[in-house]
Amino acid sequence: MSELLQNPAVQVFLYALITAIATGLGALPFFFIKNLTRSWLGISNAIASGLMLAASFGLIYEGLNHDLWFTFWGILIGLGFIVLSQKVLDQYDGDFSIKNINKADSAKMLLIVGIMTLHSFTEGVSVGVSFSGGIDLGLFITTAIAVHNIPEGLAISLVLIPRGTSVARAGWWSIFSSLPQPLMAVPAFLFVEIFRTYLPMGLGFAGGAMIWMVFAELIPDAIEETNTSTVATTTTIAITLMIVFQTLIG
Numbered sequence: 001m002s003e004l005l006q007n008p009a010v011q012v013f014l015y016a017l018i019t020a021i022a023t024g025l026g027a028l029p030f031f032f033i034k035n036l037t038r039s040w041l042g043i044s045n046a047i048a049s050g051l052m053l054a055a056s057f058g059l060i061y062e063g064l065n066h067d068l069w070f071t072f073w074g075i076l077i078g079l080g081f082i083v084l085s086q087k088v089l090d091q092y093d094g095d096f097s098i099k100n101i102n103k104a105d106s107a108k109m110l111l112i113v114g115i116m117t118l119h120s121f122t123e124g125v126s127v128g129v130s131f132s133g134g135i136d137l138g139l140f141i142t143t144a145i146a147v148h149n150i151p152e153g154l155a156i157s158l159v160l161i162p163r164g165t166s167v168a169r170a171g172w173w174s175i176f177s178s179l180p181q182p183l184m185a186v187p188a189f190l191f192v193e194i195f196r197t198y199l200p201m202g203l204g205f206a207g208g209a210m211i212w213m214v215f216a217e218l219i220p221d222a223i224e225e226t227n228t229s230t231v232a233t234t235t236t237i238a239i240t241l242m243i244v245f246q247t248l249i250g
């Protein structure tokens, strides 16, 4: 057992698993907030929009640090991918509805959890690649990603809980969305040269898809439940706080 723990690939896996579990912490505030009615949906969506927009640009800037054009093409491919995904989801709209939750909300929740899960693949690659640069760099990047996962779990919970998901389930879905991190960290660590080359494309892909999702799904819903001014103010404040937060941990 202790020999297994000495294995560097196993260590990378375990560190990345901790980052995934940190995502679940984002659901915790909701244990203390009861009676989250549908009227909170607008504000929740606006906060989630701000958190996700800032996170998207964080990914894109990270990609630009590696390679401009790979990041650029990644964004466009991410955009194409999510537009197609939504078309496919629209077609099967009738086939999945989560218990007690209407079809439109089910489709939206699936899309959001799906995209957040996809974007975790690139973060898993970042963790793996960083460990190839030594344990100190690896631990630094892993801690940054773990902490940054908490508001992402919060964003997911803000979307799921006002639509009827329980806090425990929202916590689980938050952790689920980050499970690609331990899964991708190990191959990225072992085959670092290949992954390092394509990392900026993955970062652009995730950023592009998340930005689209904010404008297609979250903002229109937020405006429907409240009003433009409230949404714009809330989103701007959330972006600002997230940028400050990212700068402090980055």
Ligand SMILES: [Zn+2]
Residues within 6 Å of the ligand: 055, 119, 123, 148, 149, 152
């Ligand atoms: Zn992220």
